[in-house]
Amino acid sequence: MSRILIVGAGFSGAVVARELAEAGFSVDVIDKRDHIGGNAFDFENEHGIRIHKYGPHLFHTSNEKVFRFLSRFTEWIPYRHRVKAMLSDGRLVTLPVNRITKEIVGAENVVDTFIRPYSEKMWALPLEKISPDIINRVPVRDDENEDYFPDDIYQCMPKDGYTAMFERILSHPKIHVQLNTVFERSREQEYYHVFNSMPIDEYYDFQFGPLPYRSLKFHHVNIPAPKIFPVSQVNFTHNGPHTRVVEWKNIPGHGDKDIITSLTYEEPCDYKENNNERYYPVKDNDGINRAVYNQYRVIDNPKVTFIGRLGQYVYLDMHQCVNAALVVAEQFKQKQNK
Ligand SMILES: Cc1cc2nc3c(=O)[nH]c(=O)nc-3n(C[C@H](O)[C@H](O)[C@H](O)COP(=O)(O)OP(=O)(O)OC[C@H]3O[C@@H](n4cnc5c(N)ncnc54)[C@H](O)[C@@H]3O)c2cc1C
16 A cells, blocks of 8 residues: 555656655655666766766756755755857857857847757757747846856755765665666556656557657767866857767866866757657647647556656756655645545
């Protein structure tokens, strides 16, 4: 009666697991990967530099409840993310576009310099076909503010990294984690309820068709120099296949040796060209993909709650995942008490 299965050891699964374990449920967490943390997983490379395996994860939120929950499992290092874009002559200008960037490139060139090339290679769609929600996530400012997330109250990195934070979230006598374990439908009968953060279309054997995702190939390089860039992220404005480069040492707590620096540059692609690694649900302007997702969503399946960005086919930041997971766990607990 009290056994719960959680598919996926990322933010969504780990937070639900912790909440239900503390409420007395026995929780089994499985993940097909060989590590916990989902896409927020990080590790130290051979040079003692911390790398986020699935791209840079910057924590930012104004949600007090989320911050308080995670602070039980980590100390924090303050960090306000700053991003530059590299122009064709190599000059670096601030992103999101602020007053100074606008003066340098000209207000009339902002879309064609920063938004069109980046977005078109990111989504493999002409700008006009991409949902305005995505384009509007990168605002244009009239002041000189250089922060990438100007408004969020809490902006910081977990002091010992994300993986260490996940180890603590999942460290509870009522949580049992099994890695390298792919979900099988037959397991459901052993459990009272299943919280599933796997792709919902895959769970239902793609009966309404596959949901498209974009993915990223990560290319890592080490350079024998103390530091290359003034900020941790530099976006490209060219039409080549790569979108941005991350210099890990520029994030505090990510390494301090002065003889080498590690960089990762990113190349967007379809998820099928990258081992089925699904990162970004494709938000098309016509809403066709959302309509397909809705066909899966309404299937009657009372034993399973789909959670997270793959279960709900939506891009969620980490703080949004944590918040949603806290809400789902709370609702589940309340239902049991009725
Ligand atoms: C490149 C990139 C950069 C990002 N940067 C930021 C950022 O700066 N700030 C921010 O707030 N958010 C960022 N995010 C978003 C962040 O990654 C997500 O909010 C969060 O990781 C989603 O957690 P999740 O648990 O929903 O999904 P995931 O982390 O994807 O976890 C799902 C887990 O389920 C497992 N799984 C899937 N299928 C199966 C199966 N069949 N059987 C068993 N296990 C399975 C997967 O292996 C995975 O570990 C970024 C995302 C990407 C892709």
